[in-house]
Amino acid sequence: MTPRLLSTLLPLGLFALACAPAPGAAERADAVASAIVKGTESDAAQDATVLVMHYDALAQGGGAASGCTGSLLTPRLVLTARHCVAITDPGAACSSEGKPIAGGAVERDREASAIYVFAGRERPDFISGTARPVRGKEILSTGADTLCDNDIALVLLERAIDGAKIAPVRLDAKPEEGEIVTVVGWGIADDVPSPPTRRQRTNVEILDVGPAEELGPKEFRIGEGTCQGDSGGPAIAASGAVLGALSRGGNGSGNTGADGCLGGTNIFTSTAGHADLLRRAYEKAGQEPWLEGEPNPLLAKQGAACEADAECRSNVCDAERKACAEECSAAACAAGFTCVDQGARKVCAPSAEDEASGCSLGPNRARVTTAPAAAAALLSLLFARARRKRAV
Numbered sequence: 001m002t003p004r005l006l007s008t009l010l011p012l013g014l015f016a017l018a019c020a021p022a023p024g025a026a027e028r029a030d031a032v033a034s035a036i037v038k039g040t041e042s043d044a045a046q047d048a049t050v051l052v053m054h055y056d057a058l059a060q061g062g063g064a065a066s067g068c069t070g071s072l073l074t075p076r077l078v079l080t081a082r083h084c085v086a087i088t089d090p091g092a093a094c095s096s097e098g099k100p101i102a103g104g105a106v107e108r109d110r111e112a113s114a115i116y117v118f119a120g121r122e123r124p125d126f127i128s129g130t131a132r133p134v135r136g137k138e139i140l141s142t143g144a145d146t147l148c149d150n151d152i153a154l155v156l157l158e159r160a161i162d163g164a165k166i167a168p169v170r171l172d173a174k175p176e177e178g179e180i181v182t183v184v185g186w187g188i189a190d191d192v193p194s195p196p197t198r199r200q201r202t203n204v205e206i207l208d209v210g211p212a213e214e215l216g217p218k219e220f221r222i223g224e225g226t227c228q229g230d231s232g233g234p235a236i237a238a239s240g241a242v243l244g245a246l247s248r249g250g251n252g253s254g255n256t257g258a259d260g261c262l263g264g265t266n267i268f269t270s271t272a273g274h275a276d277l278l279r280r281a282y283e284k285a286g287q288e289p290w291l292e293g294e295p296n297p298l299l300a301k302q303g304a305a306c307e308a309d310a311e312c313r314s315n316v317c318d319a320e321r322k323a324c325a326e327e328c329s330a331a332a333c334a335a336g337f338t339c340v341d342q343g344a345r346k347v348c349a350p351s352a353e354d355e356a357s358g359c360s361l362g363p364n365r366a367r368v369t370t371a372p373a374a375a376a377a378l379l380s381l382l383f384a385r386a387r388r389k390r391a392v
Helices: 003-009 272-285 352-357 371-391
Strands: 049-056 064-074 077-080 086-088 092-094 100-103 106-109 115-118 134-141 153-157 180-185 199-209 219-222 234-236 242-250 265-270 337-341 346-350
Touching: 049 077, 064 242, 064 272, 077 242, 077 272, 115 153, 134 272, 153 272, 180 242, 219 242, 265 272
Parallel strands: none
Antiparallel strands: 049 064, 049 115, 064 077, 077 153, 086 106, 092 100, 115 134, 134 153, 180 199, 180 234, 199 219, 219 265, 234 242, 242 265, 337 346
């Protein structure tokens, strides 16, 4: 048995089930809850990465909690690992066909109401009770009885997270070998236990894309970077799109904590490999998918009212008309629009004749016939009918 395969069979310390107990919960003496090995503080660009907690109030010893990482795909939808929201074997070894060699069995999903999601870059204060999580409403998964090739799940929340920042996702193509990603999470660190902020590690290379040794067709492998507690967290492409959710890994040393992660490899379940599941989840959440390379669907479309560029999908708010617009410095405007030079930039504005006729596509307006023209048409019709009656 190779060291890489052995690493996936080891328990909590090497995050084959990569969730960390919450501070203040019933922790093992050798367990810590901290973040990404050899990483740095995560910045605002990764605010779609959230802390995912499971709390069992009925556990022996007065309750038990464990923590994973997730990605907000909509303000009500979180992508994470299946083992973060289900009762499973503590480890998994898988074949290149995505079949279990050892471990990896899924017994059942946990109660969605026992899953809590915390947004923000700072670690929640569990002791004071001031943390304000959002509870899960439904767990969505493939329903597979193994984690191999299927260690992915989505949590539909009871309500939207206030001020949520969401992430785009790659659904139409596998990650590529050699592609460089950023990993983000709340897991084990190599320098300090329980750092107060979320962490990231940049410039991590994708080593293999499944099928490959111990790697299913819907999985991919990176090098060192993630550890216990980062499970379910994202591998983020240069485009900003989430490519997958962290499943398992380690260095095969048998050590716990960061010592079991340094120099190791880590396996993610691909979002593209489960595109149908994610599309169904988006539908349940009531939002169109934010696909890689496309505009954020939460932002306003062309013609919608705006006050600032950041409110528009095009990132252009026409200051004169207070409406989202397209820039035309390098491309022509669509029919019915004219490129207008506003000094700092050129924007597509409704053409003068359209505005004069009331056919503008400005804020909260559709292409409609003007009221005077409609009234004139109606009078003409009535007059014609009256003439016919007199002729009879």
